[in-house]
Amino acid sequence: MVEREQFGQLNRRSLLVGMASWAIGQGLLGCSQQNSIPLTIEMLRASIPSQLLQRFRQQVKQSTPSVALNVVSEAQLQILFSQLQSWQQSSQQPQSASSRSWFDQIPFLGKGKTGIPDLVTLGDFWLSNAVKQGLLQPFSETDRAGLTSWPQLVNNPKLSEILLRNDQGQVDARGQVWGIPYRLSSTVIAYRRDILKQRGLPPPTDWQDLWRPEFRGRISLLNQPREVIGLALKKLGHSYNTEDLATVPDLKPTLQALNQQAKFYSSDAYLQPLMLDDTWIAVGWSLDVLPLGDRLSKIAAVIPASGTALSADLWVRPKTAVAKLSAPALAWLDFWWQPEIAAQLSLLTWGISPALLGQPLDQLPEDLRDHPLLFPEGKVLQASEFLKPLPEKSLQQYQQVWAEMRSPVAAT
Structure with missing residues (x-):
């Protein structure tokens, strides 16, 4: 599916403006601290409301005070897919520190020391090619065991139709999990x-x-x-x-x-x-x-x-990202499946949270009952x-x- 966006732009300015105020003004949440646990997310712009990003930041800080959250947005799914391709190509071509982008060499503003985010938004339309081209790594059994939302996800009959893919990106009941959905349309x-x-x-x-x-x-x-x-x-x-x-x-x-x-x-x-x-x-x-x-x-x-x-926005793992998901990354994946967050995500982005998919309209939160078009239900x-x-x-x-x-x- 082609990309859709509604909100403002992420504008990368000169460091001379002032690092702290620059980062906060552009939505790069959290600050880099020595011995901190980095969590970098690259997402489709407007697919996550800023107020929910702030909610996540507050929530994860309670369990992991040292987390340094860095959120970068891109306007189009095509750009995110191209990013995955470029990261994979770069990993196959050794680079000196001087040849890397100055932005990627600064953990405070860039994407950490490797320049690769932990999780990236990708549409299910792009998933097959991303898997086929070797741009992703699957979510391991250990990763899935760390997700409290996993049983709800895997037991949803509609989501299970696209969840498992083979190494060619084709739907396969014996395949692996390459993406975790967080918004449907x-x-x-x-x-x-x-x-x-x-x-x-x-x-x-x-x-x-x-x-x-x-x-x-x-x-x-x-x-x-x-x-x-x-x-x-x-x-x-x-x-x-x-x-x-x-x-x-x-x-x-x-x-x-x-x-x-x-x-x-x-x-x-x-x-x-x-x-x-x-x-x-x-x-x-x-x-x-x-x-x-x-x-x-x-x-x-x-x-x-x-x-x-139907179409889905998914969290995927770049092939060249760290091999094991951190506790903050698992918390990020689970966060969007919390009932209150799922309801707000649906209202604020006009997408369907997969956590609510299949629920009868009269069982949805009251605010959502006024928007039945968000939720195909029953025979439809x-x-x-x-x-x-x-x-x-x-x-x-x-x-x-x-x-x-x-x-x-x-x-x-």
């Missing part, structure tokens, strides 16, 4: 509540509504083959993760008809035409859509009744799927079907 249908009401049109409730004749030329679609072909597969009663598209005889005409409905394809600007009345419907990611709907009453959204695509959740990695032959087939579908609507 879904693909939703956004629509203009005011326009549909004015025209006496019922709002969409499922994928099949995208083919309604009154919506022809009024739909924004994601510029993503797996998403668009996947929603057509769901309409036809098949899985997002269908490996052989040739086994779905009605797929190509269904996609051609959907292409005639579309006015616009984009993975990052699909909401603008919706706000400007150019489209009435937009297929998009909940992390983008739900905050907009909260600000603008004319924008509404629905999780398709036949199920949707059961029918929803993570986009699992497909064999190379299948990916080529998806690209071919996508190319045949696309014409003459231009991608952005």
Whole structure:
């Protein structure tokens, strides 16, 4: 899945500004102390609220007063994936101290002596390639034994579908754990509540509504083959993760008809035409859509009744990070599974905490009951799927079907 961000930027300034005030102002929490236990996190910007970072800092200091917490954020998942690649490449090429970045040589501001963080955010979309390219190390049995949240994680039937991977990144029940999820999101249908009401049109409730004749030329679609072909597969009663598209005889005409409905394809600007009345419907990611709907009453959204695509932000371990997770690192992983923290994370970031996934709406904290779109539940959740990695032959087939579908609507 492509990356999403909402909040401000991390700006690395000159040391001359003043080390202490600089670090605090940029969100690099904690201070370096002699004999301290370092914990460095590199995360996707806006996926963790600053107030919860402060809560973690206060909590971990109670058990480990000497911890030095350093949090760095990046704007895009692509950047984080590229970081993993560069760290791996650097580890294979010996460097002198003079050739390393001055920033990485300063534990107070950089990422410790090795320049490698303990944990990094990665989307499940990127996980397969990261494992296949040898960029990660798995969470060992010892690591998992140190997590109080592990039983809750491993026993969740929806999360267990993507938890274990082999060394090629493919889902495998006999594989290893390469990522610990901390935030989930879904693909939703956004629509203009005011326009549909004015025209006496019922709002969409499922994928099949995208083919309604009154919506022809009024739909924004994601510029993503797996998403668009996947929603057509769901309409036809098949899985997002269908490996052989040739086994779905009605797929190509269904996609051609959907292409005639579309006015616009984009993975990052699909909401603008919706706000400007150019489209009435937009297929998009909940992390983008739900905050907009909260600000603008004319924008509404629905999780398709036949199920949707799910995605996860995960904590992963760089291949070149220290071999054993420290106690503060384990505390970091567990922190996001605490019920109170999970509820706040869901409210403040418009993502779903995996700790709350699958709970009936009436059992969620009261503040969350006003946001049912955050939480697919019941049959909808059961029918929803993570986009699992497909064999190379299948990916080529998806690209071919996508190319045949696309014409003459231009991608952005």
